[in-house]
Amino acid sequence: MNIAVCVKQIPDQSVPGKLxxxxxxxxxxxxxxxxxxxxxxxxxxxxxxDRAGGGEVTLISMAxxxxxSGIRTALAMGADRAVLVSxxxxxxxxxxxxxxxxxxxxxxxxxxxxxxxTESTDGYTGxxxxxxxxxxxxxxxxxxxxxxxxxxxxxxxxxxxxxxxxVECPLPALVTVTAGVVEPRYPSFKGIMAAKSKPVDVLDVAxxxxxxxxxxxxxxxxxxxxxxxxGTVVVDEGDAFRQVVEFLxxxxxx
Amino acid sequence: MANATQxxxxxxxxxxxLTDEEREIRSVIRKYVEKRIKPDVAEWFxxxxxxxxxxxxxxxxxxxxxxxxxxxxxxxxxxxxxxxxCLELEAGDSGIRSLVSVQGSLAMKAIHAFGSEEQKQxxxxxxxxxxxxxxxxxxxxxxxxxxxxxxxxxxxxxxDWLLDGTKMWITNGNIADVAVxxxxxDEGIRGFIVPTDTPGFSANLVHRKLSLRASITSELVxxxxxxxEDAVLPGVSSLRGPLTCLNEARFGILFGALGAARDSLExxxxxxxxxxxxxxxxxxxxxxxxKYADMTVEFGKGLLLALHIGRLKEKGTLRAEQVSIxxxxxxxxxxxxxRECRSILGANGITLEYPVMRHMSNLESVxxxxxxxxxxxxxxxEALTGLPAYRI
Numbered sequence: 001m002n003i004a005v006c007v008k009q010i011p012d013q014s015v016p017g018k019l020x021x022x023x024x025x026x027x028x029x030x031x032x033x034x035x036x037x038x039x040x041x042x043x044x045x046x047x048x049x050d051r052a053g054g055g056e057v058t059l060i061s062m063a064x065x066x067x068x069s070g071i072r073t074a075l076a077m078g079a080d081r082a083v084l085v086s087x088x089x090x091x092x093x094x095x096x097x098x099x100x101x102x103x104x105x106x107x108x109x110x111x112x113x114x115x116x117x118t119e120s121t122d123g124y125t126g127x128x129x130x131x132x133x134x135x136x137x138x139x140x141x142x143x144x145x146x147x148x149x150x151x152x153x154x155x156x157x158x159x160x161x162x163x164x165x166x167v168e169c170p171l172p173a174l175v176t177v178t179a180g181v182v183e184p185r186y187p188s189f190k191g192i193m194a195a196k197s198k199p200v201d202v203l204d205v206a207x208x209x210x211x212x213x214x215x216x217x218x219x220x221x222x223x224x225x226x227x228x229x230x231g232t233v234v235v236d237e238g239d240a241f242r243q244v245v246e247f248l249x250x251x252x253x254x
Numbered sequence: 255m256a257n258a259t260q261x262x263x264x265x266x267x268x269x270x271x272l273t274d275e276e277r278e279i280r281s282v283i284r285k286y287v288e289k290r291i292k293p294d295v296a297e298w299f300x301x302x303x304x305x306x307x308x309x310x311x312x313x314x315x316x317x318x319x320x321x322x323x324x325x326x327x328x329x330x331x332x333x334x335x336x337x338x339x340c341l342e343l344e345a346g347d348s349g350i351r352s353l354v355s356v357q358g359s360l361a362m363k364a365i366h367a368f369g370s371e372e373q374k375q376x377x378x379x380x381x382x383x384x385x386x387x388x389x390x391x392x393x394x395x396x397x398x399x400x401x402x403x404x405x406x407x408x409x410x411x412x413x414d415w416l417l418d419g420t421k422m423w424i425t426n427g428n429i430a431d432v433a434v435x436x437x438x439x440d441e442g443i444r445g446f447i448v449p450t451d452t453p454g455f456s457a458n459l460v461h462r463k464l465s466l467r468a469s470i471t472s473e474l475v476x477x478x479x480x481x482x483e484d485a486v487l488p489g490v491s492s493l494r495g496p497l498t499c500l501n502e503a504r505f506g507i508l509f510g511a512l513g514a515a516r517d518s519l520e521x522x523x524x525x526x527x528x529x530x531x532x533x534x535x536x537x538x539x540x541x542x543x544x545k546y547a548d549m550t551v552e553f554g555k556g557l558l559l560a561l562h563i564g565r566l567k568e569k570g571t572l573r574a575e576q577v578s579i580x581x582x583x584x585x586x587x588x589x590x591x592x593r594e595c596r597s598i599l600g601a602n603g604i605t606l607e608y609p610v611m612r613h614m615s616n617l618e619s620v621x622x623x624x625x626x627x628x629x630x631x632x633x634x635x636e637a638l639t640g641l642p643a644y645r646i
Contacts, residue, residue: 031269069274076278186286189317189329192278 001052001149003045004106005079006060006116006129007038009070013121024219025092026122032063034070037117039184041177042074044147045115046185052149055112056080060105062098064091068200075195076187082198083108087205094217095123099131104208106136113154114174118143133174140174141167145181262519266554271561272334279335282316283342291346296606298468299347302461306353306387306429306470314384318343318354320362322502326378328362334564337509341560344513348616349469351510355624356425357381359503361388364434364445367498368489373447377432389430391421391474392496398423399629399644401436402493406476408437408446408486415486417446417454417479423623427457427472434487435476436496445487445495454479465619501577504624505567508580509560511620514613515553515588521608522546522595529600536598545594552587559583575637578630586627589617 009032011017018027042057049055059074059082066086075082083105090101106114114136119126133140145164146157154173157164159181187195205213232247234240248254263269269277290312298304313319320328322336331339344351362381365373380386397403406419417437427433433448433455448455460471487495523546526537536542563580566572592614596603603610621627629644636642 069278072274073278186282186316187278188315189279189282189321189331189335191317192275192282193329193331196275 001049001055001113002058002109002111003049003055003113003115004058004060004109004111005038005041005045005074006102006106006114006132007042007071007074008035008117008120008122009033009061009063009067010035010120010122017122019222023092024222028064032067032070034073035117035121037119037121037179038074039077040179040182041115041117042077042079043182043184044144044177045113046078047182048113048147048149058083058109058111060102061085062090062093062101062105064088066202068202071200072192072195073187075198075200076191077185078191080198082200084200084202085205085208086202089205089213092215093213094215095125095127096131096217097213097215099128099135100210100213101205101208102128103132103135104210105203106132112171113149114138114172115147116174116176118176118178129174129176136172136174138172138174139169140176141169142176143178144175145178147175147177262516262550262553263557265550266558268554268557268561271558272338276332276335276338279331280338280342283318283339284345286312286316287342287346287350291343291350292609295347295350295468296609296612299349299612300467300606302463302467304349304353304468304470306426309350309353310357310384310387312384313354314382317382318358319384320358320366320378320382322358323362323366323378323382326366326374327382328366328378332564333505333567334561336506337560337564340506340510341513341516344510345517346513347468347612348510348514348620349466351506351513352425352466352469355503355506355510356390357384357388359506360390360499361430361432361434363499363502364390364487364495365447368445368487368495369447370484370488372484373487377447381432386431387426387429389424389426389433389472389474390496390499391424391427391433391435392500393421393423395420395422395473399626401496402443404436404438404443406435406437408439408444410440411480413483415446415481415483417448417476417481419476421474421476423460424457424472424474426470427474428459428470430457433474435474439491442491443493443495444491446481446485447487448476448479448481448485452479452481465615497574500624501574504577504581505563505572507620507624508563508577508584511581511584511588511617512553512556512560514617514620515549515556515591518592518595518610518613519546519549519553521610522549522598525599525602525608542598545598549591549594553591556584556587575633578625578633581625582627582630582634585617585621589614589621592617 012033020027045057057079059079062085071082085101085105116129130140141156143159144156145159148155154169156167158167159178234243317329321331324330340351365377392401408415408417430450435446435448454477456475457472526542527535529536595610632643
């Protein structure tokens, strides 16, 4: 069982982020860390390989600079190797270009399953994984809360608004993992120290053989999100419960 | 509300002085403490309890126990990484850091440094995973700073050893599977590995503590404890044995205490930004800002000193009096910081809803254990003058 896990290295969210005033892209020149939402896919992949009794977990990532510290975190959790596509020409790539690059990087090694988070915490387009599946010409199952593999068949509990669907499809396939559905392991200190010597193939775009990549999407302007309107204050004069019930009925919670 | 632009550590660009690996280890422990320790520690403290077994297994999985030792299932991390782990643990509670210090720096270190190959193979791997808990018996009811006066005695009886005596203020004593006990013998001070189920060994819990309540503190009683010949640590027969281990534990403390200080400082800054008096957050008043500035500068200086001492340790040139300087400074400043933070939190500061007074009362113990503040003062004085003031 060989699993490719797409992971993104993002600016540390404890440091206030900045947008480039010219391109409106997020500035990524500082230290990058592993996107927390990717740690669930890494954890699931490690468990699946473990259950299958063998195989490798390969991390697939893309960054405009050669930053690897976020990748090292996932290697310290137990992933075996990483492929990092690093090329200055990728700065400001749109979702489709990103998907093309990731798909080309995934193809370099044999894989049974591709895993990704449903969306990244910094970009939030949520479109890259299904595009990757389309380019690789494999089925994709999004919003997985549980993933099992039986006799070469992928069985997924796919989260919906009211519960979950049970979905099956043949391998190879791509799964996006919902955040919070597994408990990502902490990297052990031995893992952290071993991660230093795990292989990270750093490639530029030319080495991928994708041909020329052009980003056709442009961020024209950025506006601050509207401030949330303040909520309704219910003062309890003996009938507050009625108002609360009416409110909950109105929004169809009860 | 205004946004703070710097954390106390950010202000000093501490991250720039660390390797990727050190930052990674620190961040793992920080997350663990946020998630596992901070939500429950006030309750443990209030009830005077600690789920030490559970925590030891978790800490073992992370690789914290004996992390700075080489081989035998230990991670073999550097001194600064170990210090940073202690700092993050103590940002949770000094009791948690004490659990780790005693296991790794005292009990495991003693076996690692002075044990036979068989003893190391037998004990260290299971202590590294947290399956086996250790404690360390040096201090006695009447001999604290002056361990050379110890009354605990070991006599040869045929091929066996017989141990008699009492040890006091022993962290983890009641839950330990194995105790490293130091005793006077005809051949000098020697260390013994004592499984705690050996007949004649008993541990009594110390009750009514006002400090380190989330930590198990015991008295060990050795009443004619019979041990086989191979229970003795072969590598040392003087006070150099226990003092080597204590130096290792002190090293963890000189980082650790700063964790309690940082957590208090962060808590006091958050509180000051939210607490409105006279229509302004109290953090906006100059008196509060002066407190923040004074505390942060002391915290940062302390951390820079700790890092310097850590790098000396990694180079292998660290001297005992330099560890004294670090412990002296870190604990003294941390205690002062927690007290000042308490004043910022006002009445709220005296409750367990905030970590500040819990840290403060813990640090009262830390000030005294692993070499009292007074002893470290005299060690520094002796280094400067050549005159050992504690021998008058």
